[in-house]
Amino acid sequence: MEDLQAIKQRFEIIGTNEGLNRAIDIARQVAPTDLSVLITGESGVGKEIFPRIIHFFSSRKHSPYIAVNCGAIPEGTIDSELFGHEKGAFTGALSDRKGYFEVTDGGTIFLDEVGELPLSTQARLLRVLETGEFIRVGSSKVQKTNVRVIAATNLDIPQAVKNGKFREDLYYRLNTIPIYIPPLRERKEDIPLLFRKFAADFAEKYRMPAIRLTEEAIQLLEAYRWPGNIRQLKNITEQISIIEQERTVDASTLKKYLPAENTVLPVLTGNHDSSENSFASEREILYKILFDMKKDMNDLKQLVYGMIEKEDLSTVPTPPPTSLVIHHPYEQPQTDFSNKTVAKRSVISPEEQIQDTEALVEESFSIEEKEKELIIKALEKNHGKRKMAANDLGISERTLYRKLKEYNIEI
Numbered sequence: 001m002e003d004l005q006a007i008k009q010r011f012e013i014i015g016t017n018e019g020l021n022r023a024i025d026i027a028r029q030v031a032p033t034d035l036s037v038l039i040t041g042e043s044g045v046g047k048e049i050f051p052r053i054i055h056f057f058s059s060r061k062h063s064p065y066i067a068v069n070c071g072a073i074p075e076g077t078i079d080s081e082l083f084g085h086e087k088g089a090f091t092g093a094l095s096d097r098k099g100y101f102e103v104t105d106g107g108t109i110f111l112d113e114v115g116e117l118p119l120s121t122q123a124r125l126l127r128v129l130e131t132g133e134f135i136r137v138g139s140s141k142v143q144k145t146n147v148r149v150i151a152a153t154n155l156d157i158p159q160a161v162k163n164g165k166f167r168e169d170l171y172y173r174l175n176t177i178p179i180y181i182p183p184l185r186e187r188k189e190d191i192p193l194l195f196r197k198f199a200a201d202f203a204e205k206y207r208m209p210a211i212r213l214t215e216e217a218i219q220l221l222e223a224y225r226w227p228g229n230i231r232q233l234k235n236i237t238e239q240i241s242i243i244e245q246e247r248t249v250d251a252s253t254l255k256k257y258l259p260a261e262n263t264v265l266p267v268l269t270g271n272h273d274s275s276e277n278s279f280a281s282e283r284e285i286l287y288k289i290l291f292d293m294k295k296d297m298n299d300l301k302q303l304v305y306g307m308i309e310k311e312d313l314s315t316v317p318t319p320p321p322t323s324l325v326i327h328h329p330y331e332q333p334q335t336d337f338s339n340k341t342v343a344k345r346s347v348i349s350p351e352e353q354i355q356d357t358e359a360l361v362e363e364s365f366s367i368e369e370k371e372k373e374l375i376i377k378a379l380e381k382n383h384g385k386r387k388m389a390a391n392d393l394g395i396s397e398r399t400l401y402r403k404l405k406e407y408n409i410e411i
């Protein structure tokens with residue numbers, strides 16, 4: 001089997017930290033077995049690389065690999081996505097459809113954000129883990145599959161178990177082999193290495209000389225807490241690469257790009273001391289009101305559609321057919337992962353038809369731009385942490401995922 005250095009090269013992993021090396025080593029050791037693995041660590045630490053390492057070094061290497069972001073799939077359709085459905089199982093189920101556990105038979109499924117799974121889906125997942133059995137939605141036929149499950153989460157699952165949000169038995173089943181990825185602030189030695197790598201990548205991408213840091217700037221970079229971890233470091237390196245003309249970046253320039261730590265939106269704290277803050281807070285309150293208005297409007301729409309569906313009125317205007325095809329945001333295949341399946345979906349539930357209709361209505365009320373702006377603001381404030389941004393916005397993480405996709409917001 002390849003040594004640590006070769007694995008790092010193959011998967012473009014930068015870092016020499018002991019915790020990182022240990023995580024890679026466990027992934028390599030556990031790969032040839034069929035054990036379930038749970039990868040934990042804060043958002044942006046680089047969890048997604050590990051299931052790929054495990055799949056690559058397993059005997060399943062030439063079988064399908066699917067990465068499913070459990071937080072990004074609406075609750076109403078997740079069972080159908082994972083386990084498939086029978087024709088007529090719900091309105092819109094126009095034909096039979098295989099779920100990911102069926103199409104990945106023989107391969108590996110990576111369940112990212114596994115803590116977001118609803119309890120009913122957790123029960124189905126436990127069954128497939130323990131017996132290899134699953135049942136398509138709307139069917140009574142038990143089917144078999146042979147899939148290795150690797151899960152990841154940035155949630156405190158033991159706490160979720162205590163709160164009744166995550167099944168304890170499933171937690172122990174998934175956590176057979178735990179892999180913990182340390183946050184960047186505990187890997188200070190890796191910070192300058194990662195910066196240099198990203199600076200070189202962006203120099204190539206934007207065809208300009210790479211930015212470099214002065215000694216003082218490096219110290220500042222290392223002292224920063226990096227709440228958004230590697231994702232945040234990458235974003236900031238990109239911003240500086242594009243914006244700064246001077247390619248040698250000193251500490252005072254760098255400081256401008258590092259968000260003040262422990263800052264909270266004025267709208268949430270009621271901190272209105274300076275006139276600048278007061279302006280910002282008024283604007284944010286306005287956005288919040290617009291956002292709430294839109295939410296109310298959508299609730300109202302759901303209600304109306306619900307009533308219409310109940311009464312089965314033939315005069316109901318249906319959304320145009322083009323809006324009936326939704327694709328989920330799956331990872332792009334890596335260069336060394338040509339066999340990775342990119343999943344698509346073309347059948348939607350009534351719930352999603354309503355969501356798609358929302359998009360049409362949003363346009364006509366011109367709230368879209370404001371909503372997008374507010375989402376970006378919330379993400380910036382929370383250093384790309386989607387969960388915290390969703391909390392600030394007063395929406396579920398799932399809705400935020402949908403919005404990010406809808407507005408093409410990259411974080």
Ligand SMILES: Nc1ncnc2c1ncn2[C@@H]1O[C@H](COP(=O)(O)OP(=O)(O)OP(=O)(O)O)[C@@H](O)[C@H]1O
Binds near residue numbers: 047112234
């Ligand atoms: N060791 C590393 N070397 C180089 N790039 C890395 C490393 N770790 C992470 N990255 C990059 O950092 C970004 C964030 O990584 P990733 O999406 O895997 O984080 P995550 O822990 O899965 O976050 P989340 O829990 O929010 O999904 C990606 O662009 C990834 O390529």
